[in-house]
Amino acid sequence: MGEAEISTQTAVALDGITKRFPGVVANRDIHLSVAKGHIHAIVGENGAGKSTLMKILYGMQRPDEGEIRIDGTPVSFHTPGDAIAAGIGMVHQHFMLADNLTVLENVVLGSEPRRGGLALDFAAARKKIKEISDAYGLDVDPDVLVEDIGVGARQRVEILKVLYRGARILILDEPTAVLVPHEVDELFENLHGLVREGITIIFISHHLDEVLKVADAITVIRRGTTVASVDPKSVTARQLAELMVGSELPSPETRESTVTDTVALEVSGLTMGNDGGRLLLEDISFTIHKGEVLGIAGVEGNGQAELVEAIMGIRASTGAVRLSGADIGDWSTLRRREAGIGYIPEDRQRHGLLLLAPLWENRILGHNSGGIWIDRKGARADTQRIVEQYDVRTPGIDVDAAALSGGNQQKLIVGREMSGDPVLLIASHPTRGVDVGAQAAIWDHLRSARAAGLAVLLISADLDELIGLSDTLKVLLRGKIVADVDPANVTPEQLGSAMTGAGEDA
Ligand SMILES: Nc1ncnc2c1ncn2[C@@H]1O[C@H](COP(=O)(O)OP(=O)(O)OP(=O)(O)O)[C@@H](O)[C@H]1O
Numbered sequence: 001m002g003e004a005e006i007s008t009q010t011a012v013a014l015d016g017i018t019k020r021f022p023g024v025v026a027n028r029d030i031h032l033s034v035a036k037g038h039i040h041a042i043v044g045e046n047g048a049g050k051s052t053l054m055k056i057l058y059g060m061q062r063p064d065e066g067e068i069r070i071d072g073t074p075v076s077f078h079t080p081g082d083a084i085a086a087g088i089g090m091v092h093q094h095f096m097l098a099d100n101l102t103v104l105e106n107v108v109l110g111s112e113p114r115r116g117g118l119a120l121d122f123a124a125a126r127k128k129i130k131e132i133s134d135a136y137g138l139d140v141d142p143d144v145l146v147e148d149i150g151v152g153a154r155q156r157v158e159i160l161k162v163l164y165r166g167a168r169i170l171i172l173d174e175p176t177a178v179l180v181p182h183e184v185d186e187l188f189e190n191l192h193g194l195v196r197e198g199i200t201i202i203f204i205s206h207h208l209d210e211v212l213k214v215a216d217a218i219t220v221i222r223r224g225t226t227v228a229s230v231d232p233k234s235v236t237a238r239q240l241a242e243l244m245v246g247s248e249l250p251s252p253e254t255r256e257s258t259v260t261d262t263v264a265l266e267v268s269g270l271t272m273g274n275d276g277g278r279l280l281l282e283d284i285s286f287t288i289h290k291g292e293v294l295g296i297a298g299v300e301g302n303g304q305a306e307l308v309e310a311i312m313g314i315r316a317s318t319g320a321v322r323l324s325g326a327d328i329g330d331w332s333t334l335r336r337r338e339a340g341i342g343y344i345p346e347d348r349q350r351h352g353l354l355l356l357a358p359l360w361e362n363r364i365l366g367h368n369s370g371g372i373w374i375d376r377k378g379a380r381a382d383t384q385r386i387v388e389q390y391d392v393r394t395p396g397i398d399v400d401a402a403a404l405s406g407g408n409q410q411k412l413i414v415g416r417e418m419s420g421d422p423v424l425l426i427a428s429h430p431t432r433g434v435d436v437g438a439q440a441a442i443w444d445h446l447r448s449a450r451a452a453g454l455a456v457l458l459i460s461a462d463l464d465e466l467i468g469l470s471d472t473l474k475v476l477l478r479g480k481i482v483a484d485v486d487p488a489n490v491t492p493e494q495l496g497s498a499m500t501g502a503g504e505d506a
Pocket residue numbers: 021022024025026044045046047048049050051052053393394402403404405406407408433434435
C-alpha cells in the first residue's frame with residue numbers, strides 16, 4: 001500500500017500508540033488502520049488494552065507516544081469535545097439516556113450549544129433527526145418517551161445522538177452485549193446502512209461469532225499490542241480466540257446433571273409492588289436444589305433486578321424466601337450473605353466494587369459484619385489466591401479496583417463470591433464483559449461448584465450461557481414467569497422470541 005492510497009482511504013490511523021499506567025503498559029506500539037466505510041472490529045482478551053485504545057481515540061486519555069491521524073490529518077485530542085469536533089462519536093455500553101424525556105429531547109439535549117438562555121429549536125432538530133434517520137435507515141420515533149422503548153431502540157437513539165452531533169466515525173463498545181438475537185440482527189442491518197453512507201465503524205466485542213458475521217476487518221490485540229489483522233472470511237471463531245490468547249484453547253466440557261433432592265432456595269408467591277399501577281414482580285415461585293442451576297431468561301428490565309433484590313433483602317417484597325429451609329424474609333442483606341448467599345451483582349462498578357480501594361480491601365466488601373476486626377492478612381492471602389485462580393490480570397493486589405480492565409474486575413467479583421463455599425450463588429450476568437477464555441474458565445468454576453452442591457440462580461443476557469449452564473430455565477416477562485423452557489431442547493432464537501412474549505399465548 002502506498003502512502004497516497006492510505007491517506008485517501010484511511011479514516012483512522014493509529015501509529016505507534018503507547019500508553020503506560022503504573023505497573024502496566026496498557027498499549028504498546030499499537031498500529032491500526034481503519035478503512036473509510038468499513039466495520040472494523042477490535043478483539044482481545046480482558047485487559048488486552050482495547051478500551052484504553054478507544055479512550056485515546058475519543059480524547060478521554062492522552063497517549064504517551066504515537067500519532068493519531070483522521071482522514072490523513074494528524075490530530076491531538078485533549079478532551080472528548082476535540083474528538084467529537086473531528087467527527088468521532090462513541091456509543092457506550094451503558095446507555096446514557098434520560099428515561100423521562102422523549103427521543104427528540106434526548107438527542108437534542110447535551111449536543112445543542114445553549115447560548116444566553118435561547119430556547120432550543122426543536123422544530124429544526126426534529127427535521128434534522130428525520131433526515132438522519134431516513135438517510136441511514138435508523139427507525140426511531142422522535143416523540144416517544146425513552147422509558148417506553150426497548151433496548152434495541154434505545155441503542156438506535158444513542159447512535160442517532162452521535163450522528164446528530166456530526167460523527168462520521170463511530171466507536172461502539174460491546175454493542176451486542178445487551179441485545180437479544182433479533183435485535184442483534186437489526187443492529188447489524190443498521191450498521192450496514194451506516195457504512196453504505198460512508199460512516200466508518202469501530203467496534204469492540206467479545207462475541208466472536210458476531211464479529212465474524214458483521215466485520216469487514218478484524219484487529220487482534222494481545223497484551224497491549226496489535227498482533228494480527230485478519231480477514232473475517234479467512235478465520236474461524238476458534239482461530240480468532242487462539243490469536244487473542246496466543247495458544248490453543250481447551251475443548252469445552254459436556255453437560256452432566258448434578259441436581260440433588262435437597263432444596264437450597266425456595267421462593268414462593270414473591271410479589272413486589274407498584275410502579276405506576278403495575279406490579280414489578282407478580283407471584284413468583286420456584287425452588288433451586290443443591291447442585292442445580294436455575295436460569296432466568298428475559299429482556300432486561302422485566303423484573304430480573306427486582307427478583308434479585310428481593311432475594312437479597314435489598315428491596316421489600318411479599319411472599320416467602322427460604323434458604324435451606326429457614327425463612328430469611330426478615331433478615332438483613334448481610335445476614336443473608338453470612339448464611340451462605342454469594343451475590344454477583346448486575347452493575348459491578350456500582351454494587352460490586354469499591355473502585356477507589358485496593359483489590360484486597362474489595363475482597364472483604366459485603367463479607368464483613370462491620371466489627372472493627374478485619375483480618376487483613378487473611379484477606380490479602382485470599383485475594384492473591386483469587387487473582388491466581390481466576391487469572392485476574394493485575395500488577396498486584398494493592399492497586400485500586402479502578403485500575404483493572406472491566407473483564408478483570410468481573411473475574412475478581414466472581415472469585416470473591418465463590419469464596420467460602422456458598423450454599424446459593426446469585427449470579428447476574430456473571431461473564432458480562434469477559435473474554436471467551438475467561439468465560440470458559442468461569443463456566444468451569446461454576447460447573448465444578450455445582451457438582452459439589454452449589455445452587456445457582458443465573459440471570460444472563462447471554463443466551464448461549466443460559467442454555468449451556470442451566471438445568472432449569474424460566475422466562476420472566478413483565479415481572480411474571482411466563483414460560484418454562486427445556487434448556488436441552490431450545491435454540492437461542494426460540495428462547496429470544498419467548499423472552500419478547502412472542503410465544504406467550506401459544
Ligand atoms: N486508569 C487506569 N489506571 C491503571 N491501569 C489501567 C487504567 N485503565 C486501564 N488500566 C490497565 O490497562 C490494561 C488495559 O486495560 P483495558 O481496559 O484497556 O483492557 P480491555 O482490553 O478493554 O479489557 P476488557 O475486555 O476487560 O474490558 C489493563 O491491565 C488495565 O488494568
